[in-house]
Amino acid sequence: MFLTWVHMQSVQKASALSSRRILKDTEMPPKSVEGFSDWRDVWYRLDEGRGKVSLENLQNRIRPSTNNHQAIPKAVQVLRAADKTGKGYVEYAEFRDYYENELHQGSWERGVLARVALDIQDLTPQxxxxxxxxxxxxxxxxxxxxxxxxxxxxxxxxxxxxxxxxxxxxxxxxxxxxxxxxxxxxxxxxxxxxxxxxxxxxxxxxxxxxxxxxxxxxxxxxxxxxxxxxxxxxxxxxxxxxxxxxxxxxxxxxxxxxxxxxxxxxxEYSCWPPPLFMLLITLSEIITFIIYAVDMQLPTTGSGPCPTYSPLVFNPRRRYQAWRFLTYALIHSGWVHLVNNILVQLLLGVLLEMVHSWRIILIYLAGVAAGALANSLYMPSYYLAGASGGVYAVEYAHLSNLILNWSSMEYPLMQLLLILVVMSADLGYAIWDTYSSDVTATGHMAHFGGAVAGVLVGVLVLRNLEVERWEKYCRWISLGLFGALMVCGVLLQILLPMPDYFPDNDWSPMAEDREEWNHQQMWGLPRPG
Structure with missing residues (x-):
């Protein structure tokens, strides 16, 4: 990975590096051979920065040219003579004494050292x-x-x-x-x-x-x-x-x-494979909304109307059609309802999917199903539409992610406080909306069911970067709780021992639902019969 980046950076910075190198080289401009009058001028060209010149690596630091092919071996010869103890390198003090005391002014030895010093590559990186x-x-x-x-x-x-x-x-x-x-x-x-x-x-x-x-x-x-x-x-x-x-x-x-x-x-954040589920489910909801907006042949406002005749909507009289416990998420009552849901699920869901990939599908669908079951049990005669169950599941799965990966998260305490503020606001609004009026159009129990599913399924399936022992127990507890709640919800839908709690099943053709809906839109009354 680092070498891949190196290759990209070397291409991008070529011009910048060349100009910078020119700038640095001008700090100590090359001198003519005659200009090397002081031993220090030659030394700081030959030096490797540690007070010594290695004879073994010297040739690797010299620009090869037609003019220095004879100078290089002669320079090595001179430096070997300066290496009195035969260590393989010439130290600072040795070079100074040898240059000043044993090489007379204008000697070929001084000239060849100066020639080689001019050709030093300055250890420029490849x-x-x-x-x-x-x-x-x-x-x-x-x-x-x-x-x-x-x-x-x-x-x-x-x-x-x-x-x-x-x-x-x-x-x-x-x-x-x-x-x-x-x-x-x-x-x-x-x-x-x-x-x-x-x-x-x-x-x-x-x-x-x-x-x-x-x-x-x-x-x-x-x-x-x-x-x-x-x-x-x-x-x-x-x-x-x-x-x-x-x-x-x-x-x-x-x-x-x-x-x-x-x-x-x-x-773990990855754009490949891309977060397809959140994008596809959002696209499906938008397409479904457009299809029914055209099919209803009525002006669509921010708050409705809702095509309750659709075979996708959760219809309390058709609970036997099990697919409705999931497909109701594709239908929305007005563009405000749609926009709110898709904004939240894209904002929170895409980030989660980029780390946890396909696991977000299980969380979203679990939230949708749990929301339908909870709302049906609490408000048995109400229709249900909208992706809020899945949206709340994704939203509260961030709490599970925080629990599992607390030590790996940035600002975990701040995220926890933010989630608690959102939970408090949701709960406060649900209580106010429920008891401030006789009838509410918001399925708060669907929100609650989705949130519970998001936390439990999130703990169960989200990736845990560092698994601790207590987290294993936490996952088993989450699996048991979610399984028990879902099984109880399904059994109560079928076997609830309370006569007339749920509306009677409607076994008529689904086309009649559309006729009744049209009649209500036109006259504001249920269809006779």
Whole structure:
């Protein structure tokens, strides 16, 4: 995943990097061979940032050209002569003494070192690692901006007169040493980390927890750029999309709350496969509304009329037609009723489906069915239309999600308070609407049934990122409660021992329902007979 992002970023930033590189190179412009009059000018071109020049890697840092193919081996020859102890590298003090005391002014040795110093590549990152280097650059800047006692102090090992601020730009960053704990701290707190792919940050955080010591391949207790480069490179992962959504989710997280658990939860947001169910059910409700608005041949207002003759509406006299306990959700009484429901289910349902995928279907349908059963038992002679049962199930499934994934959620306490406020407002309005008038057109029991189903089924089926023991018991309890309530609701519909509680079943052809509806719309009275 990180390498996929690297490839994209290297293309996008090509022009910006080229202009930036020119700017940085001008800080220490190349000099002519004659211009290298001081040993420091040559040293800071050859140096690797740690007070030594490695003879083994020198040729990898030089731009190959027709003019330097002889100079390179001669320069290595000169540096080997400066390496008095045969360590394989020339230290700061050695180079200074050798250059000043043993190489006379105008010697070919000084000339060849100057020639090679001009061709140093400045350790410019390769195209496939430019984005990784940008991340490393930001990490180094973060460490320098917030000093810590664990940070490496170059003053401990470098001569007093050694000026690291004279190093070339890329050499300076590549030579930095970062303590492993600072890498974890940067991933958790730095704002620039949010620009990295969330999957890449998760991989790095997980590695920091388990394999961070392996990154320090030379076992010096610190991570340098080459070690960081190997550490962050991971295999290509399938691009899952939802980048903008995840970026937005990160934006609302407090800086100290962007933990590995939170990022894992955000990573579950996926646009592929897309949240089809919530989109399809919303589209179905809109199409159904348009069809019946045309079929009724009456002006459709915000509050009606409702096509109660439809075979989709829950008709208390046709309870034996079991499909109505689900299909009533497709019918709405006026465009205000429709718009309210689809806005809520899209706003809350899509976010839930992007994490929990097909499980949202079970929650929605359970809420619709439970809403019909509850409303039929409480108001046995009332028609029922609208997706409110499913909408409330989706809405209150967020409470289940909060219970299951409390430690992985952003602002969990705030979300809980918001849900409690909504629950209190719903309950207060239901009580007021029920007792302030003799007749209410709102199926509050359908809302209540959907909400209960949303909580119980949500606890049962929603994804739990970190399963704890008590949550297993909670799921079994939810399964038992929901199963018992649904079985009781169905049995009471069939076997309730209260004569005349439900209206008599209407076994007439459904076409007569339309005739009766037309008669009521025209005369305001039931159809005779």
């Amino acid at each position: 195209p496939d690692e430019e984005a990784i280097f940008r991340a490393w650059e930001n990490l180094v800047n973060y460490v320098k901006a917030s000093p810590n006692s664990l940070d490496f102090k170059w003053s401990w090992i470098l001569p007093r007169e050694y000026a690291r601020d004279c190093l070339l730009y890329y050499v300076s960053y590549r030579s930095e040493l970062v303590h492993p704990s600072r890498l974890s701290e940067w991933l958790m707190n730095a704002q620039a980390v949010d620009d990295l792919p969330n999957r890449a940050v998760i991989d790095l955080l997980e590695k920091c927890q388990t394999t961070i010591r392996r990154a320090d391949t030379n076992r010096d207790g610190y991570i340098e750029y080459n070690e960081f480069l190997r550490f962050v490179r991971v295999k290509h992962a399938k691009f899952r999309g939802a980048t903008v959504l995840r970026r937005g989710a990160l934006a609302v997280l407090p800086r100290n709350a962007k933990s590995l658990e939170n990022r894992r939860y955000i990573e």
